[in-house]
Amino acid sequence: MQHQNIAPVVERTLLDLFRRSLSSEPRAHASDLSSDNWLALGQLAKLHGIVPWMLKNLPAPDISYLPASLVSDWKAWEQKNRLRVLANWAVAIRVLAILGSAGVRALPIKGVVLSQQLYGSPWLRHAGDVDILIERGKVLDAHAAMSRSSLSPTDIYSNLSPNQWQWLLNNKYHTRYRDRGTGLWIESHWRLHGEGLLNNLDESWIKMAEFTPIDVLGQKVYTLPNPILYLLVMSHFARSRWSRLIWLLDSWKALEAIRTTHQKAELEACITMHGAERIHNQFLSMVRQLFEDDSLCQWPPPNVGLPVRQARLLGALRMDIRKIRLNLGMRGSLWYKLAVIKGLLIDVRDFAVIRLPDWLFWLYVPLRIPLHIYRRYWRNG
Numbered sequence: 001m002q003h004q005n006i007a008p009v010v011e012r013t014l015l016d017l018f019r020r021s022l023s024s025e026p027r028a029h030a031s032d033l034s035s036d037n038w039l040a041l042g043q044l045a046k047l048h049g050i051v052p053w054m055l056k057n058l059p060a061p062d063i064s065y066l067p068a069s070l071v072s073d074w075k076a077w078e079q080k081n082r083l084r085v086l087a088n089w090a091v092a093i094r095v096l097a098i099l100g101s102a103g104v105r106a107l108p109i110k111g112v113v114l115s116q117q118l119y120g121s122p123w124l125r126h127a128g129d130v131d132i133l134i135e136r137g138k139v140l141d142a143h144a145a146m147s148r149s150s151l152s153p154t155d156i157y158s159n160l161s162p163n164q165w166q167w168l169l170n171n172k173y174h175t176r177y178r179d180r181g182t183g184l185w186i187e188s189h190w191r192l193h194g195e196g197l198l199n200n201l202d203e204s205w206i207k208m209a210e211f212t213p214i215d216v217l218g219q220k221v222y223t224l225p226n227p228i229l230y231l232l233v234m235s236h237f238a239r240s241r242w243s244r245l246i247w248l249l250d251s252w253k254a255l256e257a258i259r260t261t262h263q264k265a266e267l268e269a270c271i272t273m274h275g276a277e278r279i280h281n282q283f284l285s286m287v288r289q290l291f292e293d294d295s296l297c298q299w300p301p302p303n304v305g306l307p308v309r310q311a312r313l314l315g316a317l318r319m320d321i322r323k324i325r326l327n328l329g330m331r332g333s334l335w336y337k338l339a340v341i342k343g344l345l346i347d348v349r350d351f352a353v354i355r356l357p358d359w360l361f362w363l364y365v366p367l368r369i370p371l372h373i374y375r376r377y378w379r380n381g
Helices: 008-022 035-047 051-057 060-065 068-101 111-119 136-148 162-171 201-207 226-238 245-260 264-273 277-291 313-317 334-344 358-380
Strands: 106-109 130-134 151-153 174-179 185-189 212-216 219-223
Touching: 008 035, 008 051, 008 060, 008 245, 008 277, 035 051, 035 068, 051 068, 068 106, 068 111, 068 130, 068 136, 068 219, 106 111, 106 219, 111 212, 111 219, 111 226, 111 245, 130 136, 136 151, 136 162, 136 174, 136 185, 162 358, 226 245, 226 264, 226 277, 245 264, 245 277, 264 277
Parallel strands: 130 185
Antiparallel strands: 106 130, 151 174, 174 185, 212 219
16 A cells, blocks of 8 residues: 555545445635645555445445535445455355365355444455455365365465475464355464464364454344454454554454443453553554544553554554564564564475475475575566
8 A cells, every 4th residue: 555646635535435324514615735645545545444334334425515516426336346245255154164064164254244243244344365264274274175175275375285285374474265156365364363462362263152243234243242353353454554544443443342341340350361452552542543532442451551653543543564574563562573583484385386395394494595586586587
């Protein structure tokens, strides 16, 4: 998400419009933009993933204030997104059936089911990959079942040796498959978050006695309970420094769902159990800036004295997510920093470049740099 060529007035106008969609309070209109700036604002709203939300929740006077060409473009984009949602959910249901027939317990997460759970509608978030959460001990069974179906694993995950699989399970968090019929990508997760911000969440979810039933487009499925869902979206998006408005909105909606269901005690227990005080603090700081109102967030984390590096809202929204690496996690515990460094010693993409036997698996460490150079040269050459 590049913002270098976006005029500051465009960012401020989009943020102002977004705030109006969150509140019925009347606000002063921003100054009129040039046609080029309105075009930039329309594209920026798509990058932030807020077009469906804006079309549904902006007050009518604000919609009429926007250029007709911008509204028309947003509506066309929204219609295409509805088709993606339908295709995404059809693939998700088929994957759940494939895994169920193989005896693999699975939950749909993020994407369409997240939109239904947080917004009461499957249409209010952009539909991308299909994300499924499975038991860590069933990863190989799930891989075999999906590989036998119409789902093709990426080259990285084809014909892995036992040592390669073990390294993946210990250091990564999902495998990727492609549906040959629709071209959609499926991510099969055995951890909820890849950067380790939530400790042991990959193990604890499977021990929980209750999941949340939810109806999505006529299909009843089960998904994560609200406190765990809040930790998932908050930690996943904090990993990219909140650089999209939809991520802030998702996390706020998840927190509001916890308030509505009176699960404050459960949330605080989850925050403490999974070491999420820091990112919870950071989210509260960001959402207060978003709403410009401290009264909207009155839930301090259990450790209220934990120091927080304040993030400025506009600064966070300007981040290019492709350039962000280890930004939040490297401020974590020493053990987490060591785990991150350990994960960097080997690049999973090297498994597809050269197939080493298990007894030579350790050679992936010294080969990481030359294989990286090889991949860069091959792509550019």
